[in-house]
Amino acid sequence: MSDISTKTQTLSDGNDMPLVGFGTYLIDTPDKMDKAITTAYESGYRLFDTAQLYQNEAILGESIRKLGVNRSKIFITDKITEMNQGYDLTIDSAEYSLQQLGTDYFDLLLVHWPISDKFFDTWRAFEELKKQGKAKSIGVSNFTQSHLQLLKTQASEMPVVNQIETHPYLTQSPMVAFDNKESILTQAWSPLGRGVVLNDPMIAKMAAHHERSVAQVILRWQVQRGVAVIPKSQTASRIKENIDLDFELSDDEMSMIDILNKNQRNGREPELVYEMGKQY
Numbered sequence: 634m635s636d637i638s639t640k641t642q643t644l645s646d647g648n649d650m651p652l653v654g655f656g657t658y659l660i661d662t663p664d665k666m667d668k669a670i671t672t673a674y675e676s677g678y679r680l681f682d683t684a685q686l687y688q689n690e691a692i693l694g695e696s697i698r699k700l701g702v703n704r705s706k707i708f709i710t711d712k713i714t715e716m717n718q719g720y721d722l723t724i725d726s727a728e729y730s731l732q733q734l735g736t737d738y739f740d741l742l743l744v745h746w747p748i749s750d751k752f753f754d755t756w757r758a759f760e761e762l763k764k765q766g767k768a769k770s771i772g773v774s775n776f777t778q779s780h781l782q783l784l785k786t787q788a789s790e791m792p793v794v795n796q797i798e799t800h801p802y803l804t805q806s807p808m809v810a811f812d813n814k815e816s817i818l819t820q821a822w823s824p825l826g827r828g829v830v831l832n833d834p835m836i837a838k839m840a841a842h843h844e845r846s847v848a849q850v851i852l853r854w855q856v857q858r859g860v861a862v863i864p865k866s867q868t869a870s871r872i873k874e875n876i877d878l879d880f881e882l883s884d885d886e887m888s889m890i891d892i893l894n895k896n897q898r899n900g901r902e903p904e905l906v907y908e909m910g911k912q913y
C-alpha cells in the first residue's frame with residue numbers, strides 16, 4: 634500500500650478527509666458493490682462517495698457493514714439531490730439517506746448541485762444537520778466562484794469541500810485557486826474524465842517513462858496539485874492501481890499536464906443547472 638493511500642487532509646473545520654477516495658456512481662447491484670468495496674477497502678480506500686441520485690446508498694451501506702470494521706474507520710460522503718433541496722426536504726431526505734446507509738452520521742454531506750430557488754434554505758439545513766451531529770462536515774459540489782461568493786453573503790459557516798468535475802481536459806485552475814484561497818478543499822469528480830483522457834498521447838509517454846498507467850499519472854497529478862480524487866472502477870486491477878500513487882511527477886511534467894486544458898466538460902454546466910433547478 635502506498636503512502637498516499639492513507640494520506641488525509643485536515644479540512645478547515647478540523648476534520649480529516651482521505652485524499653484518495655472511491656466513487657460508486659453506476660455500481661448498482663449488491664454483488665458488484667460487495668466486490669468493489671471489498672477490493673477497495675483491501676487496497677487502502679477508506680472514503681466512499683455516494684449520492685441520493687445514485688440510488689445505491691442501501692447497497693453501499695450493506696457492503697460497508699459486511700467489511701466488519703468500526704464505523705469510525707470509514708469516511709462516507711453523500712449528496713442531497715436537486716429535488717430534495719429546500720430546508721425541510723433536505724433535513725428529511727438526509728434522515729432517510731442515513732437510514733438507507735445504516736449509519737447515524739455522514740462524514741461529509743454535499744449539496745449535489747446549486748439551484749437558485751432553494752440555494753440559501755438548503756444551506757441553512759446543512760448548517761443545522763452539522764449542529765445536530767448528523768453531518769460531521771458540510772460541503773458543496775459543482776459550485777462556481779460566483780455561487781460560493783453568493784453563499785458567503787448569508788452562510789454562518791462556509792463549505793469545507795467543493796467537489797467539481799476536473800481532469801486534464803478541464804483543469805479548472807482558477808476554481809481550484811479560489812477554493813484554496815477560501816480554505817475549501819477541491820475534490821475531483823470524474824478525475825479520469827470518465828475515460829476520455831485515458832487516450833492522451835502525451836500522458837501516455839509520461840506514463841511509460843514512469844512505468845505507470847495513464848490513469849495513475851492523472852491521479853498523481855491531481856493529488857500533487859492538492860486536489861482530492863474519487864476515481865470509480867468496477868475492475869479489481871484498476872481499483873488497486875488507482876490508489877497506488879507513490880511516485881512523483883516533476884514540475885515540468887505537472888505543467889505539461891496543466892496545459893492540456895480545453896475547458897472540456899463531460900458533465901453538466903453548473904450555471905445552467907442553477908438556473909433550471911435540475912440537471913438537464
Ligand SMILES: NC(=O)c1ccc[n+]([C@@H]2O[C@H](COP(=O)([O-])OP(=O)(O)OC[C@H]3O[C@@H](n4cnc5c(N)ncnc54)[C@H](OP(=O)(O)O)[C@@H]3O)[C@@H](O)[C@H]2O)c1
Pocket residue numbers: 655656657658659682683745774775796797821822823824825826827828831846848849863864865866867868871872874875900
Ligand atoms: N458531484 C457530482 O456531480 C458527481 C458527478 C459524477 C461523478 N461523481 C462521483 O465521482 C466518481 C468518479 O467519477 P466517474 O465515475 O464519473 O468517472 P471516473 O472515475 O473519471 O472514470 C470512471 C471510468 O473510468 C474507468 N476507469 C477507472 N479506472 C481506470 C483505470 N485505472 N484505467 C482505465 N480505466 C479506468 C472506469 O471503468 P470500470 O469501472 O469499467 O473499471 C469507468 O468507466 C463517481 O463514481 C461519483 O462517485 C460526482
